[in-house]
Amino acid sequence: MDGVPPLTQNPIAAGDAFRYSFTAEHPGTYWFHPHVGVQIDRGLYGALIIDDPREPLSYDQEWIVILDDWLDGVTSTPDQVLNDLSKGMGAMGMNGMLMRMGNMLMGTNSALLGGDTGDVYYPLYLINGRPAADPETFTSKPGSKIRIRFINAGADTAFRVAISGHTLTITHTDGYPVRHREVDSVLIGMGERYDVIVTAGDGVFPLVASAEGKDAAAYAILRTGTGAAPAPLKTLPELNSPRVGVAEDLIADDAVQLRPRAVDRTVQMKLSGSMNSYKWAINGRQFNPDRPLQDALAVHQGERVQLEFVNDTTMWHPMHLHGHTYQHPGRGPRKDTSIVLPGKTLRVDFDADNPGLWLSHCHNIYHGESGMMAVLAYQK
Ligand SMILES: [Cu+2]
Structure with missing residues (x-):
């Protein structure tokens, strides 16, 4: 039930219904969204939280924080953006200055992400659907332990999140537990989820989700005391610190370590493309939804597979x-x-234990829709 059209199901037509049924095997922070065009950038998504009947963490409160980049109905529509981007940018304006041209953003830059951070200009960045001018306020008590489940539902924006004056203890990413790690901020790419625990201070604190490299931020408030809310911040300067949480610094919890085993098969996915032509591809090929199995990558059930993203x-x-x-x-x-x-190059290992046809794709929705998708196909 993690399938996509046209691979394993048809799109759910207007006025039609489709019943998903699945076993909630793994507790954790997940989300659901369509896989049709750029609908995801119209806000058609939701959090899917699977509670653990034997929850090992103790906390007093839980807060789901969904991050998003928003333009629909404000400056343009996602379909218009895709149309604009697909024409390519040529070699325009790449001199390191942040510059807006219509729906496109040039000169985005982030040391953490190693260069260009995004392609699209968004007038708004949202937390739980609300812009910085009308922020969500989360109320708690000083000393309360709060579990925050961050979900980046954005289409073209990595967010770096922090709460002023608070240490974040990372406990999970993408639903799975990690050895706890204390950080000041967490970098979250589109589609990623991070769970953190914070111990609330006494006062009113900004939660800032910096739109990495875009000179803008989403904003919410953690309130445990009286006082005026701080003004929204555009970026994370005063919250900046060396302790940025990134996946490569994390270690899986012992309970979810893959058992050591030799790799049976390496599947390589070479990522290519550029802003100039906007033809994003995997292994030299832009995904063709009319022929989804063309050049599918083979795996066999029971194998330990290494997936190599180059x-x-x-x-x-x-x-x-x-x-x-x-x-x-x-x-x-x-x-x-x-x-x-x-x-x-990132090499990741998994056990081929879920036969079927599975998509792998860039979660920048405009890259994915422009061809950066490939199919992993179990062979008999
Ligand atoms: Cu991409």
């Missing part, structure tokens, strides 16, 4: 695999969506 582009990509949760190298975290930095 990023031959000058931009980062949040790569996602359906139907599985892989492990990052060096006993790293179990994940299903990972930031692959420009010019770098």
